[in-house]
Amino acid sequence: MHPAPSVIIFTVFSGMGFGLLAFLGVGLPATSGWAAFFLWGLGYGLAVGGLLASTFHLGNPQRFLRAFTQWRSSWLSREAIASVGCLLALAPVALSDWLQLGWPRGLGLIGAALAVLTIFCTSMIYAQLKTIPRWNHWTTPALFMLFAGAGGAILAGQNGAGAVFSALLVAVLLTAFRIGDGAFAARAQTLGTATGLGIIGPVQGAVRVFEQPHTSPNYLMREMIYLVARKHVEKLRALALIGAGIGPALLLPLTPPTMMGFAVIALLHLIGAFAARWLFFAQAEHVVGLYYGQR
Amino acid sequence: MTSLPTHTEKRLGLAIDLDTCVGCQACVTACKGWNDQGYGAPLSDQDPYGAAPSGAFLNRVHSYEITAADQSAAVIVNFPRSCLHCEDAPCVPVCPTGASYKRVEDGIVLVNEDSCIGCGLCAWACPYGAREMDADMGVMKKCTLCVDRIYNDHLPEEDRVPACVRTCPTGARHFGDFADPESTVSKLSAARGGYDLMPDLGTRPTNKYLPPRRKDAPDLSAPLAPLLDIQATGFAGWLDKVLGKI
Ligand code: SF4
Numbered sequence: 209m210h211p212a213p214s215v216i217i218f219t220v221f222s223g224m225g226f227g228l229l230a231f232l233g234v235g236l237p238a239t240s241g242w243a244a245f246f247l248w249g250l251g252y253g254l255a256v257g258g259l260l261a262s263t264f265h266l267g268n269p270q271r272f273l274r275a276f277t278q279w280r281s282s283w284l285s286r287e288a289i290a291s292v293g294c295l296l297a298l299a300p301v302a303l304s305d306w307l308q309l310g311w312p313r314g315l316g317l318i319g320a321a322l323a324v325l326t327i328f329c330t331s332m333i334y335a336q337l338k339t340i341p342r343w344n345h346w347t348t349p350a351l352f353m354l355f356a357g358a359g360g361a362i363l364a365g366q367n368g369a370g371a372v373f374s375a376l377l378v379a380v381l382l383t384a385f386r387i388g389d390g391a392f393a394a395r396a397q398t399l400g401t402a403t404g405l406g407i408i409g410p411v412q413g414a415v416r417v418f419e420q421p422h423t424s425p426n427y428l429m430r431e432m433i434y435l436v437a438r439k440h441v442e443k444l445r446a447l448a449l450i451g452a453g454i455g456p457a458l459l460l461p462l463t464p465p466t467m468m469g470f471a472v473i474a475l476l477h478l479i480g481a482f483a484a485r486w487l488f489f490a491q492a493e494h495v496v497g498l499y500y501g502q503r
Numbered sequence: 504m505t506s507l508p509t510h511t512e513k514r515l516g517l518a519i520d521l522d523t524c525v526g527c528q529a530c531v532t533a534c535k536g537w538n539d540q541g542y543g544a545p546l547s548d549q550d551p552y553g554a555a556p557s558g559a560f561l562n563r564v565h566s567y568e569i570t571a572a573d574q575s576a577a578v579i580v581n582f583p584r585s586c587l588h589c590e591d592a593p594c595v596p597v598c599p600t601g602a603s604y605k606r607v608e609d610g611i612v613l614v615n616e617d618s619c620i621g622c623g624l625c626a627w628a629c630p631y632g633a634r635e636m637d638a639d640m641g642v643m644k645k646c647t648l649c650v651d652r653i654y655n656d657h658l659p660e661e662d663r664v665p666a667c668v669r670t671c672p673t674g675a676r677h678f679g680d681f682a683d684p685e686s687t688v689s690k691l692s693a694a695r696g697g698y699d700l701m702p703d704l705g706t707r708p709t710n711k712y713l714p715p716r717r718k719d720a721p722d723l724s725a726p727l728a729p730l731l732d733i734q735a736t737g738f739a740g741w742l743d744k745v746l747g748k749i
């Protein structure tokens with residue numbers, strides 16, 4: 209799949225943002241005054257910024273309100289509703305923390321649950337697609353949840369939770385890499401099944417592309433076939449594992465609670481998360497590529 | 504609503520004959536020609552006269568080569584690819600806006616372009632590459648089964664079929680109702696072993712593909728039979744006899 213920058217930025221930032229909002233919603237850490245303003249602001253900034261970035265890849269973003277209507281069937285619609293619900297539910301909590309109004313925190317728990325739901329919905333947009341075997345697996349929601357958990361914990365200064373989530377992230381990333389590499393072959397879809405020519409009828413044998421149906425790439429090929437730069441996979445995987453997982457898992461327990469320390473770890477995590485998310489898209493192969501003899 | 508109907512009254516679709524298709528691309532052109540002036544946003548092209556022309560099409564014709572296992576000559580199969588109007592269309596439930604839907608009356612899968620936000624998720628969900636985004640209008644385009652022809656009283660009777668079906672010079676595309684076992688397409692599909700593309704994905708396509716026939720295979724049952732069995736008659740027979748005696 210084409211790794212569109214807007215979608216990569218959206219999923220990484222909004223995941224981290226909703227992770228942070230979930231922690232703040234349940235009162236971890238309990239903040240007040242300008243510290244609260246800064247943390248809540250960061251959570252809202254990342255979450256809203258990510259959502260805005262996601263509209264850049266829409267053909268008609270001005271109609272976005274319609275995306276709230278199909279929650280019965282569509283994970284994308286559910287994501288839209290959950291995300292806005294979360295941002296609304298947490299607003300009074302944030303205000304109360306900032307201005308020390310002492311309002312009850314019940315909405316905070318609801319907002320935190322909605323934040324987790326938002327991340328899950330985002331992940332299911334990808335995980336539901338049978339056409340992309342690498343994504344169509346439980347590791348996809350697990351990865352999105354753990355990225356949000358680790359990123360949110362780091363920003364919220366929750367060293368213990370951050371270290372645990374980062375360690376789990378390493379394990380799930382490794383699992384996703386291993387299973388994902390064999391996912392396409394495991395579904396056994398080939399040019400033979402895509403055209404039926406390999407298995408049906410009196411003419412049987414090896415099928416290959418004789419001539420392409422058009423002379424330059426179309427929407428399908430631009431969007432769903434991505435052949436470039438897969439050669440750097442191993443380096444990027446190492447970067448993802450060390451930056452997003454191993455680094456924070458080892459450093460968090462040792463880091464004194466200073467602004468600088470957290471900023472460095474957060475940056476490290478972010479670099480790893482971007483590498484992992486780029487690979488998530490660039491390595492995903494869509495079955496439509498079979499028709500073109502390219503994946 | 505983007506939930507799929509549990510049942511459709513008709514199951515309109517195409518039977519595509521891979522045996523007769525010659526890959527002339529007439530259906531590609533006819534489809535583009537009809538659909539860039541009627542239903543919805545015109546199918547735009549980008550850089551149409553330049554070095555890398557590109558555009559939205561609802562129908563594409565591929566060309567494949569089958570190298571048969573028995574080492575006989577390779578076979579070229581031309582392969583038209585358009586929306587299969589799946590019964591369990593995965594492109595429909597993913598749509599966040601309700602723009603994508605499947606009609607209860609005839610099973611046609613359509614996009615309401617006024618609601619489409621151009622997120623592209625339906626194209627990701629389709630295994631068959633049947634949906635292409637219009638780069639100018641930012642809305643999703645797909646085969647409409649020429650819904651604006653097949654019910655169109657302003658057209659003469661013989662034109663009330665999809666443009667691709669009407670134009671095909673070899674009659675390789677057939678249109679009809681697969682829910683009716685007596686329809687031409689149902690009978691054709693039954694007689695010729697019409698099959699589904701990637702059936703494992705559970706989409707239950709309406710369109711059927713009719714497999715290519717084997718036309719060029721040597722008679723392997725008796726490889727030397729033709730050589731032993733020359734029975735020339737008439738002048739050739741006389742010549743054969745005469746020459747044989749010299
Ligand atoms: S062929 Fe693709 S676009 Fe058409 S109904 Fe099936 S899944 Fe949807």
Ligand code: SF4
Nearest residue numbers: 598619620622623625
């Ligand atoms: S591109 Fe349009 S039709 Fe397709 S899923 Fe998005 S809103 Fe629905």
Ligand code: SF4
Nearest residue numbers: 534646648649665667
């Ligand atoms: S039925 Fe109409 S829209 Fe569909 S491929 Fe044929 S000409 Fe194009």
